[in-house]
Amino acid sequence: MSLELDKSGNSLRESFFSLQFHTDVARLLDVEHRRLVYHVYRVPLALKYTRFVIPKKSQGYRTILAPSSPLKIIQRKLAQVLKEVYKPKPSAHGFISGRSIVSNASSHTRKRCVLNLDLKDFFPSINYGRVRGMFMGIPYKRPPKVATLLAAICCAENQLPQGAPTSPTVSNMICAKLDSQLQALAQEYKCFYTRYADDITFSTNLLTFPDAIVRVVAEGDARQVAVGGQLRGIIEGNGFEINEAKVRLQERGGRQEVTGLTTNKIPNVRRRLVRQIRAMLYAWWKFGLDKAQAEFLARYDKKHRLPSKESPVFSLCSRAS
Numbered sequence: 001m002s003l004e005l006d007k008s009g010n011s012l013r014e015s016f017f018s019l020q021f022h023t024d025v026a027r028l029l030d031v032e033h034r035r036l037v038y039h040v041y042r043v044p045l046a047l048k049y050t051r052f053v054i055p056k057k058s059q060g061y062r063t064i065l066a067p068s069s070p071l072k073i074i075q076r077k078l079a080q081v082l083k084e085v086y087k088p089k090p091s092a093h094g095f096i097s098g099r100s101i102v103s104n105a106s107s108h109t110r111k112r113c114v115l116n117l118d119l120k121d122f123f124p125s126i127n128y129g130r131v132r133g134m135f136m137g138i139p140y141k142r143p144p145k146v147a148t149l150l151a152a153i154c155c156a157e158n159q160l161p162q163g164a165p166t167s168p169t170v171s172n173m174i175c176a177k178l179d180s181q182l183q184a185l186a187q188e189y190k191c192f193y194t195r196y197a198d199d200i201t202f203s204t205n206l207l208t209f210p211d212a213i214v215r216v217v218a219e220g221d222a223r224q225v226a227v228g229g230q231l232r233g234i235i236e237g238n239g240f241e242i243n244e245a246k247v248r249l250q251e252r253g254g255r256q257e258v259t260g261l262t263t264n265k266i267p268n269v270r271r272r273l274v275r276q277i278r279a280m281l282y283a284w285w286k287f288g289l290d291k292a293q294a295e296f297l298a299r300y301d302k303k304h305r306l307p308s309k310e311s312p313v314f315s316l317c318s319r320a321s
Contacts, residue, residue, distance in 0.1 A: 002030045004077060005029070005077050005080050012028075012080065013081075015028045015081075016028065016084075016140075016142075017085075017140075019142055019143070020143055024146070025146060029074055029077045029081075031074060031077075039070045039071050040152050043071070045156065048067060048068055048156070049066060049067055049071075049163075050065070050068070051063065051064070051066075052064055052066070062162065063124075064162050064163040065156050065162065065163050065164065067156075067163065067164055067165075071153075072164075072165065074153060075153060075154070075164050075166045078154070078165075078166050079168075082166065082170065085140070086172060086173050088172065091179050091182065091183050092175065092179050094168070094197035095171075101196060101259040101260060102267050104201070104258060105258040106267050107192050107201075108203040109263045109265065110264070111203035111205055111256070112204060112205045112251065112252050113203065113204050113249065113251050114201065114202075114249075114250040114256045114263065115202040115203070115209060115213065115247075116247070116248045116250070116257075117227065117242055117248075118198050119198040119200065119240045119241065120241040120243040122171065123171060124159045125239065125240060126159065126170070126174050126239075127158045127159055130239060131150075131155055131174070132148055132151035133147075135147035135150050154170050168197075178234065181238070182231075185212070185213070185230060185231065189212060191204040191206075191209070191210075191213065200235075201259075202231075209228075209249075211229075212228045212229065212230035212231065213227075213231045214226065214227055214228050216249065225247055225248070227242055227247060252264075280295070280296055
């Protein structure tokens, strides 16, 4: 079984829209039909995926389902096809070539008000039925048997598994309607909208956001930020739930942040990160590379990684530069 497909983008796209039978899917993914069926349907779930948890940035844990090597190769090749098939909406910036947290944040620089909200349990909320229906619906319109097989390749335990190569692009395909509707809502009220995975951002240069998008309710000396009815209706109508704990309204005069970058003037990193980099460069110059790395790992390396990922090695970074 080859590790990746050697066809061009147009060829992959044409082949996808010609799929009629399971054997066509196997041919497209360059895998024997019997092996495809075996790895997707016959191998027990416990052998197809390795389950582990990693801490979230805020609180709680994120469950990761990492596919076994044979299934991962199949998913990688299907992901290669889906990236050619999916036409990104202008407002989508996550998991898309040529777009990033920088392009996402750029739409919200120098704005009077910025609204951030997260979709709760983003990948787990996209279940097998939604994925199968998406492959059968417009614009993909694949036959039910093909859609069933494609959804089975992409899903585990009735959800998109975090850790599968197909999940990022499939989530964007699922969110195409959501992106179109939220973009229309933003334009209706003279606002700007972007989405990076489960991270949704609206911004405006109006004095305040319209009530359709967000309302601020005074409760004594405090104020409560409530997502507007139209915005909430579109999100819930697309099968998602708002994480109420992560709704943030940021106004001019305070620090405004979008996908980890400050946007008050230009997309930029926090000053704290700049200070950390300066400290590491000084430690490198003063004490040498090994001691600089030791200090970094002890004081600053707080990122939660997959078990297969190692902490950064300064010597490799210096050779790459």
